Amino acid sequence: MGRYLIRRGLVSVITLLAVSAIIYFIIFLAPGDPLGQLATNPNVPPEVRARIREQWGLNDPWYIQYWKWAEAYFLHFNWGESLTARVPVKEYLLDRVPVTLWISGTAYLLGIAIAIPVGAISAIKQYSWFDNVATTFAFIGFSIPTFFSGLLLIIIFSIKLGWLPFVYDSTVSGLWPILRQSIMPITVLTLFSAAQLTRFVRASMLETINQDFVRTARAKGLKERRVIISHAMRNAMIPVVTIIAVQVPFVVGGAIITEQIFRIPGIGRALIDALLAKDVPVIMAITFGISILVVLFNVVADILYAVLDPRIKYQ
Amino acid sequence: MAREENVTTTKPRQVSLADAEGTRGKELSRVRAQRSLWGNAWRQFRKHRLAMAGMVVFVVFLLAVFLGPLFYNEEVNAPFEYETSQGPSLDHVMGTDSLGQDLLARIFFGGRISLSVGLVAALVAISIGTLIGAIAGFFGGFADSMLMRFTDLFISLPTLPLLLLITFLFRDSMVNFFDEKFNKGNFGVFFLIVLVIGCLAWMPTARLVRASFLSVKEKEFVEAARSIGATQGSLITKHILPNVLSPIIVAATLQVGAAIITESSLSFLGLGFPSDVPTWGQMLFAAKDYLPINMWEAIFPGTMIFLTVLSINYMGDGLRDALDPRKSS
Numbered sequence: 262m263g264r265y266l267i268r269r270g271l272v273s274v275i276t277l278l279a280v281s282a283i284i285y286f287i288i289f290l291a292p293g294d295p296l297g298q299l300a301t302n303p304n305v306p307p308e309v310r311a312r313i314r315e316q317w318g319l320n321d322p323w324y325i326q327y328w329k330w331a332e333a334y335f336l337h338f339n340w341g342e343s344l345t346a347r348v349p350v351k352e353y354l355l356d357r358v359p360v361t362l363w364i365s366g367t368a369y370l371l372g373i374a375i376a377i378p379v380g381a382i383s384a385i386k387q388y389s390w391f392d393n394v395a396t397t398f399a400f401i402g403f404s405i406p407t408f409f410s411g412l413l414l415i416i417i418f419s420i421k422l423g424w425l426p427f428v429y430d431s432t433v434s435g436l437w438p439i440l441r442q443s444i445m446p447i448t449v450l451t452l453f454s455a456a457q458l459t460r461f462v463r464a465s466m467l468e469t470i471n472q473d474f475v476r477t478a479r480a481k482g483l484k485e486r487r488v489i490i491s492h493a494m495r496n497a498m499i500p501v502v503t504i505i506a507v508q509v510p511f512v513v514g515g516a517i518i519t520e521q522i523f524r525i526p527g528i529g530r531a532l533i534d535a536l537l538a539k540d541v542p543v544i545m546a547i548t549f550g551i552s553i554l555v556v557l558f559n560v561v562a563d564i565l566y567a568v569l570d571p572r573i574k575y576q
Numbered sequence: 577m578a579r580e581e582n583v584t585t586t587k588p589r590q591v592s593l594a595d596a597e598g599t600r601g602k603e604l605s606r607v608r609a610q611r612s613l614w615g616n617a618w619r620q621f622r623k624h625r626l627a628m629a630g631m632v633v634f635v636v637f638l639l640a641v642f643l644g645p646l647f648y649n650e651e652v653n654a655p656f657e658y659e660t661s662q663g664p665s666l667d668h669v670m671g672t673d674s675l676g677q678d679l680l681a682r683i684f685f686g687g688r689i690s691l692s693v694g695l696v697a698a699l700v701a702i703s704i705g706t707l708i709g710a711i712a713g714f715f716g717g718f719a720d721s722m723l724m725r726f727t728d729l730f731i732s733l734p735t736l737p738l739l740l741l742i743t744f745l746f747r748d749s750m751v752n753f754f755d756e757k758f759n760k761g762n763f764g765v766f767f768l769i770v771l772v773i774g775c776l777a778w779m780p781t782a783r784l785v786r787a788s789f790l791s792v793k794e795k796e797f798v799e800a801a802r803s804i805g806a807t808q809g810s811l812i813t814k815h816i817l818p819n820v821l822s823p824i825i826v827a828a829t830l831q832v833g834a835a836i837i838t839e840s841s842l843s844f845l846g847l848g849f850p851s852d853v854p855t856w857g858q859m860l861f862a863a864k865d866y867l868p869i870n871m872w873e874a875i876f877p878g879t880m881i882f883l884t885v886l887s888i889n890y891m892g893d894g895l896r897d898a899l900d901p902r903k904s905s
Binding site for chain 2: 279280283404517521536552
């Protein structure tokens with residue numbers, strides 16, 4: 262296990278370096294002058310422009326530039342400053358993390374809390390009316406794009422009924438006002454993650470329920486409740502737990518669209534704003550941050566698998 | 577009810593016996609034509625009611641967006657000045673948008689683009705995935721480990737942010753390039769979006785195809801083909817590939833739906849097609865600021881995306897059941 266972890270850690274670091282090089286390369290290749298307005302401003306004399314280029318290292322080939330950037334980024338944690346907000350990227354993003362965590366995190370936890378019992382009951386009572394309703398809902402839930410379900414909720418609950426505000430106001434305080442404006446975005450994201458997970462839980466449970474050890478448990482005369490909960494569920498949950506870990510980074514990805522619909526000032530909205538303003542340091546930090554989450558949670562999923570399933574051994 | 581269906585699907589032999597008995601009077605002497613593999617799959621698929629419904633809806637949408645403009649004669653980008661943000665009426669079946677442009681005409685036009693993006697992007701993703709998976713699975717060894725490292729690297733990329741970043745950074749230069757070369761700038765956006773979606777979605781297919789290749793290449797019939805001197809190329813394309821098609825077809829179907837959602841998301845965020853190219857996602861992007869005035873502007877294109885993706889997903893589900901050998905044998 263120890264050696265396995267060291268190897269996985271090394272592979273992860275290499276992967277992350279490669280990902281950062283890819284993102285850097287894409288931005289580097291993009292048309293447009295990094296000097297921005299300075300390049301086209303007629304009041305800036307050419308020799309000044311050349312000096313700035315020299316100073317910023319813009320005459321070096323891209324790998325040298327990447328190397329310098331990576332050294333500053335990873336060794337000195339110098340993430341730069343947001344070009345629009347004029348504050349360090351770290352500060353700029355840390356301000357926005359709590360909102361995203363609150364909305365997306367709550368939705369993900371709710372999704373898990375719904376999906377596990379619903380998926381399991383669906384599988385136990387396969388082809389019952391409950392199963393039919395649950396599978397239909399799951400299908401609808403992951404076929405409906407979040408931007409459409411969000412707009413539908415706004416039409417129904419904000420415009421027709423006037424119950425809920427559709428613009429998220431980060432300045433309000435008090436439990437109820439914050440809850441009230443969070444209901445719709447959380448619902449949208451919960452619906453989506455619950456739908457995806459329900460299908461997964463159901464499939465995993467169906468596979469487990471027909472296995473020999475479950476029949477053995479029944480044959481031993483155990484109560485049905487016990488057979489399902491401590492024999493079938495325990496085994497069916499192993500792949501479910503790993504998929505829950507793997508999906509965590511996509512929670513942030515899903516937040517991009519929802520935060521745009523409800524104008525929530527979180528990480529996802531920061532990314533869109535940064536893109537539209539060509540705020541490279543912020544774009545870089547968010548895209549790269551999500552890659553770190555992807556790699557990290559893949560390792561977490563593998564470790565969980567090994568911990569939960571004694572049949573799996575890593576060398 | 578559904579359980580009964582399942583019983584009959586797991587015992588096709590019984591069904592065929594019953595069929596034969598029904599026609600005994602007429603064709604007693606004739607041996608019934610043997611059913612092909614695809615014929616079997618089709619019979620299986622037809623029993624999946626929701627998949628059939630999905631297929632009907634999808635075909636109707638496909639016909640509507642391509643043939644609809646022949647019957648419904650309205651301009652896509654021609655505003656009716658005094659008829660902005662109207663609900664559905666006899667003049668404008670789905671109403672008009674905030675500029676007074678006819679929504680149904682835009683739904684037809686946008687549908688052609690949204691569906692084409694979905695189909696072509698899925699084709700790109702499946703082609704790359706099949707190629708990489710086939711090479712890795714067939715040759716194994718160094719090629720396999722290199723290609724799988726490459727696949728792992730792509731899985732670690734943050735898909736949506738990267739899609740947004742690439743389309744945003746390269747959209748204008750693609751438009752200019754295609755404008756100069758072919759005088760069709762918007763085709764550049766199409767090309768870029770399809771390529772980027774395809775290049776960021778091939779990884780699951782590659783893993784799937786590799787796993788199937790690994791198991792099929794050890795089978796006796798491949799050994800037999802090799803022993804009579806089949807080349808590696810023909811082993812891959814003629815002997816192994818046809819036997820791993822089922823999971824590829826299912827993956828391809830689901831990929832179309834996913835690609836349609838991805839394109840709509842891009843356009844919805846204002847980073848996909850420009851506003852004179854009304855894809856369904858782009859129409860929602862335009863509609864979201866006018867919801868209190870005219871909600872239909874959002875409801876129609878949104879419902880189209882939803883129903884299209886839902887029907888594709890049900891088709892994928894039916895195909896999975898129909899093509900799964902464990903179920904039909």
